[in-house]
Amino acid sequence: MKLVIAIIQPHKLEQVKEELYKAEVNLITVSEVLGHGRQKGVAEVYRGTKETGNLLRKIRLEIAVNDNFVEPTVRAITQGAKTGETGDGKIFVLDLPQCIRIRTGETGGVAIG
Amino acid sequence: MVNPGDTAWVLVSSGLVMLMTPGLAFFYGGMVRKKNILGILMQCLIALCVLSIQWVLFGYSLSFAPGEGFWGGLDWLGLSGVGLEPYADYAATIPHQAFMIFQGMFAVITPALIIGAFAERMKFSAFIAFVLLWATFVYDPVCHAVWGVGGFLRELGALDFAGGTVVHINAGIAALATALVIGKRTNIGKSMPVPHNMPFVVLGTALLWFGWFGFNAGSALAANGIAVNAFVVTNTAAATGGLSWALIEWLRNGKPTVFGACSGAVAGLVAITPAAGFVSIIPAIVIGLLVSLFCFTAVAVIKPKFGYDDSLDAFGVHCVGGTWGALATGLFASKAVNPAGADGLFFGNPQQLLIQLAAVGATLVYSLAASAAIYKLVDIVIGLRVDEKQEAMGLDLTQHHERAYTVLE
Numbered sequence: 009m010k011l012v013i014a015i016i017q018p019h020k021l022e023q024v025k026e027e028l029y030k031a032e033v034n035l036i037t038v039s040e041v042l043g044h045g046r047q048k049g050v051a052e053v054y055r056g057t058k059e060t061g062n063l064l065r066k067i068r069l070e071i072a073v074n075d076n077f078v079e080p081t082v083r084a085i086t087q088g089a090k091t092g093e094t095g096d097g098k099i100f101v102l103d104l105p106q107c108i109r110i111r112t113g114e115t116g117g118v119a120i121g
Numbered sequence: 122m123v124n125p126g127d128t129a130w131v132l133v134s135s136g137l138v139m140l141m142t143p144g145l146a147f148f149y150g151g152m153v154r155k156k157n158i159l160g161i162l163m164q165c166l167i168a169l170c171v172l173s174i175q176w177v178l179f180g181y182s183l184s185f186a187p188g189e190g191f192w193g194g195l196d197w198l199g200l201s202g203v204g205l206e207p208y209a210d211y212a213a214t215i216p217h218q219a220f221m222i223f224q225g226m227f228a229v230i231t232p233a234l235i236i237g238a239f240a241e242r243m244k245f246s247a248f249i250a251f252v253l254l255w256a257t258f259v260y261d262p263v264c265h266a267v268w269g270v271g272g273f274l275r276e277l278g279a280l281d282f283a284g285g286t287v288v289h290i291n292a293g294i295a296a297l298a299t300a301l302v303i304g305k306r307t308n309i310g311k312s313m314p315v316p317h318n319m320p321f322v323v324l325g326t327a328l329l330w331f332g333w334f335g336f337n338a339g340s341a342l343a344a345n346g347i348a349v350n351a352f353v354v355t356n357t358a359a360a361t362g363g364l365s366w367a368l369i370e371w372l373r374n375g376k377p378t379v380f381g382a383c384s385g386a387v388a389g390l391v392a393i394t395p396a397a398g399f400v401s402i403i404p405a406i407v408i409g410l411l412v413s414l415f416c417f418t419a420v421a422v423i424k425p426k427f428g429y430d431d432s433l434d435a436f437g438v439h440c441v442g443g444t445w446g447a448l449a450t451g452l453f454a455s456k457a458v459n460p461a462g463a464d465g466l467f468f469g470n471p472q473q474l475l476i477q478l479a480a481v482g483a484t485l486v487y488s489l490a491a492s493a494a495i496y497k498l499v500d501i502v503i504g505l506r507v508d509e510k511q512e513a514m515g516l517d518l519t520q521h522h523e524r525a526y527t528v529l530e
Contacts (some may be wrong), residue, residue, distance in 0.1 A: 018156075019308045019513040042528050050514075053522040064514075065156070065528070093510070 024088030134339025138226035141332035148325025156515025237433030238296035279480035285395025293440025295492035354405035361409025362389020391442035404453035451477030
């Protein structure tokens with residue numbers, strides 16, 4: 009089991025979701041986060057005071073998958089989120105030692121899907 | 122003779138109508154995504170600034186100075202000759218400048234209404250050029266034709282109590298023109314973005330409803346019975362429109378929505394605008410009930426079918442509602458309400474409906490063509506749209522270097 013975490017551009021969320029549905033990955037958690045990588049954030053100006061390096065809005069996805077779904081998931085996120093410019097984001101794939109479905113108490117691979 | 126009561130009411134009404142533009146800003150601002158709300162608020166605010174100045178320098182003269190041409194005359198440039206004595210052809214009991222500033226607030230909010238059509242994708246510099254040109258070449262001539270001494274629709278006998286034609290049809294059809302010229306928003310996918318702040322939409326609706334008492338009842342230009350009639354039918358049509366839209370949704374979609382009730386109330390206000398000084402209470406209820414049916418059809422059925430991106434439904438509410446209101450005036454107007462008006466179809470004068478149709482038709486044709494031409498011109502000279510990356514980041518950050526909401530503290 010793996011946990012896929014992706015940081016993407018907010019406006020790419022719809023396309024990423026579409027690609028994930030196509031790959032039959034339907035279970036996803038989304039949160040709004042702030043951050044910057046090589047983009048170095050943006051400048052904002054308030055009453056003449058310039059504040060540089062402000063963090064940009066990003067979307068963080070968390071998807072727990074069985075091993076055979078890792079590749080399709082990563083491919084779907086990449087296809088949906090890619091613009092080719094800096095700021096497109098990153099995908100992290102982590103080992104996931106355990107998963108428990110609260111409703112039934114099932115554990116492991118069956119609890120993920 | 123200046124009448125203190127009339128003057129006080131018109132000045133208060135001018136203030137009420139001024140408040141409608143910031144009210145509209147919140148009404149529209151709540152509907153956009155949260156990266157674009159400052160863009161909307163700023164466009165409304167700057168419209169208030171730029172057009173207030175345009176109006177006193179030359180807009181008022183182009184609109185209201187006597188003349189039989191395309192515009193009014195140039196006699197009142199910089200308000201020369203527009204003094205503190207009444208000008209009887211427009212309002213015999215208030216200072217001429219009171220009439221001028223009251224009308225100025227209409228000239229501000231009308232171009233601001235169009236913002237709903239091109240929301241979330243227009244360059245700010247292009248917006249300023251557009252509102253200035255649109256006010257000068259579309260609002261001022263149409264205002265002159267309908268309300269100015271020597272205006273051809275006024276001579277024809279068209280009834281427009283508070284701006285159904287001049288304000289709502291005019292801005293509403295311009296909205297369609299601009300939405301078609303600028304094209305759809307990018308990255309909106311199959312489902313339209315949802316409003317980011319519904320409470321702001323409610324706040325905006327409340328401010329608009331409140332300000333509309335000045336808009337309509339103030340258009341009597343006196344503290345008299347006609348003003349009271351306008352006040353009462355305005356409130357009634359807003360209430361009926363709001364209720365009607367919510368009921369339509371309840372029947373069709375299973376649940377009445379806050380957004381629907383707000384849209385219906387505004388549609389009711391739009392539709393009663395041309396009729397407010399000419400119709401009695403039962404027609405006001407009919408006008409409010411039906412306007413939501415027409416506008417709902419326009420925004421929920423016709424718009425998706427044709428696929429134009431009139432983002433916040435400036436066409437669907439203002440043009441459709443304004444057209445219904447102008448025609449309803451030709452049906453329900455009664456000299457028993459206002460002897461200075463005319464009887465409509467249901468009071469034995471079918472001719473009035475034809476006159477109303479002619480005024481609506483003339484405004485639609487002229488405003489559609491002129492608005493599209495001006496918008497296209499601005500596109501060629503300045504460029505209407507922000508680039509795709511800026512549109513993705515939002516107008517707040519890219520056009521104004523600010524954001525409305527912080528996430529951390």
